[in-house]
Amino acid sequence: MTNVIKAPASSAAGRAAAKKELPEHFRAYKHVWVFVEQERGEVHPVSWELMGAGRRLADKLKVDLAAVVIGPEGEAARNAALQSFSYGANLVYLVADQVLADYRNEAYTKALTDLVNSYKPEILLLGATTLGRDLAGSVATTLLTGLTADCTELDVDSDGSLAATRPTFGGSLLCTIYTLNYRPQMATVRPRVMPMPECIARDPGRIILHSLDLIEADIVSKVLSFVPDRDSSISSLAYADVVVAGGLGLGSVENFELVRQLAAVLGAEHGCSRPLVQKGWVTSDRQIGQTGKTIRPKLYIAAGISGAIQHRVGVEGADLIIAINTDKNAPIFDFAHIGVVTDAVRLLPALAAAFQARLSPRLRDRVVSHDFRGAPQRRRGP
Numbered sequence: 288m289t290n291v292i293k294a295p296a297s298s299a300a301g302r303a304a305a306k307k308e309l310p311e312h313f314r315a316y317k318h319v320w321v322f323v324e325q326e327r328g329e330v331h332p333v334s335w336e337l338m339g340a341g342r343r344l345a346d347k348l349k350v351d352l353a354a355v356v357i358g359p360e361g362e363a364a365r366n367a368a369l370q371s372f373s374y375g376a377n378l379v380y381l382v383a384d385q386v387l388a389d390y391r392n393e394a395y396t397k398a399l400t401d402l403v404n405s406y407k408p409e410i411l412l413l414g415a416t417t418l419g420r421d422l423a424g425s426v427a428t429t430l431l432t433g434l435t436a437d438c439t440e441l442d443v444d445s446d447g448s449l450a451a452t453r454p455t456f457g458g459s460l461l462c463t464i465y466t467l468n469y470r471p472q473m474a475t476v477r478p479r480v481m482p483m484p485e486c487i488a489r490d491p492g493r494i495i496l497h498s499l500d501l502i503e504a505d506i507v508s509k510v511l512s513f514v515p516d517r518d519s520s521i522s523s524l525a526y527a528d529v530v531v532a533g534g535l536g537l538g539s540v541e542n543f544e545l546v547r548q549l550a551a552v553l554g555a556e557h558g559c560s561r562p563l564v565q566k567g568w569v570t571s572d573r574q575i576g577q578t579g580k581t582i583r584p585k586l587y588i589a590a591g592i593s594g595a596i597q598h599r600v601g602v603e604g605a606d607l608i609i610a611i612n613t614d615k616n617a618p619i620f621d622f623a624h625i626g627v628v629t630d631a632v633r634l635l636p637a638l639a640a641a642f643q644a645r646l647s648p649r650l651r652d653r654v655v656s657h658d659f660r661g662a663p664q665r666r667r668g669p
């Protein structure tokens with residue numbers, strides 16, 4: 288890197304000492320890019336969350352923020368490109384081709400690596416979704432650059448390097464990883480880790496069309512049919528406004544039903560800590576935390592959950608955390624906004640009954656009650 292300014296802290300001094308000069312051919316790499324993930328016309332919201340993070344990095348570096356849209360020709364790709372401006376992009380790179388209709392690693396890797404090699408971004412961010420993880424890994428290995436996966440914080444340090452922070456050692460420590468001698472610096476971030484930026488109507492900026500030098504016959508994998516995941520619409524935990532979750536403190540799978548009941552009364556999603564998934568009490572799509580979902584609800588009620596660091600990292604973005612625990616020294620009380628030291632098995636039904644009585648008949652009519660074993664059932668109004 289041309290302008291290494293200083294190494295302020297001792298840890299940074301160690302890092303700076305280890306840093307070699309950025310090779311000449313990487314010095315042209317500038318600007319921050321966000322891959323806008325879209326499938327079947329739907330943009331994944333993590334793309335807009337990353338646009339907010341990318342905007343902050345670009346402003347610090349005084350460079351442009353670009354959105355990268357890859358997909359089939361048509362309105363969906365164009366809409367995604369135009370929407371990117373509303374979330375803060377200065378320009379959009381668009382690769383639209385029919386061979387990109389369904390996600391296939393070879394085609395998308397070629398599209399993205401060709402773009403990087405042509406326009407040379409210094410930072411490239413992708414969502415840590417199933418698609419994003421698959422694509423990021425193959426793009427990083429094709430470009431022979433570094434990739435920091437599942438970041439919880441992104442920043443730019445004093446010499447302009449991307450400081451990508453993520454949990455390590457089973458989540459007990461956070462480490463900040465730098466890609467000092469290669470470009471672009473790549474990172475993935477899971478949905479809901481970054482706040483959603485405001486969507487502000489702006490005049491569209493430049494859209495740079497890039498053609499894909501690939502034909503169907505060049506692609507080994509073929510999509511024979513598309514079968515949507517039967518369960519994919521069941522849990523919208525990550526994007527719920529209210530979440531009620533239970534942990535081992537509930538003592539039995541039967542008591543976990545109390546969590547579901549309170550969630551149903553509040554029109555909330557239910558979640559759990561990891562041991563409940565390991566015991567087979569709750570399905571894995573309901574796990575909250577480092578190896579589960581990250582949530583950012585307005586209200587999070589945690590019952591019988593100790594608040595281990597691996598759980599905490601998944602819920603810290605909640606506006607209001609109410610913890611119910613029998614142990615007044617439980618770690619969850621270190622970060623909960625309201626703590627109730629009591630038996631959750633007794634409090635949960637009392638809360639459900641109290642909320643039920645206070646909810647307006649209109650809201651009660653809108654609340655959906657989930658029967659654990661069957662399809663969701665609409666709760667009847669009074």
Ligand SMILES: Cc1cc2nc3c(=O)[nH]c(=O)nc-3n(C[C@H](O)[C@H](O)[C@H](O)COP(=O)(O)OP(=O)(O)OC[C@H]3O[C@@H](n4cnc5c(N)ncnc54)[C@H](O)[C@@H]3O)c2cc1C
Pocket residue numbers: 457458533534535536537559560561562574575576577578579580590591592593594595596597598601611612613614617629630631632
């Ligand atoms: C690599 C790795 C990844 C992990 N990822 C995750 C993850 O994504 N999500 C996650 O949650 N965990 C994760 N864990 C596990 C994590 O470290 C903890 O073990 C787990 O979160 C503890 O779950 P818990 O709070 O339900 O149980 P416990 O730690 O056993 O806590 C139970 C709590 O309930 C309280 N209690 C007991 N009885 C009652 C009662 N009647 N009413 C109210 N409170 C009561 C107790 O005081 C206690 O605080 C991970 C661990 C590792 C190593």
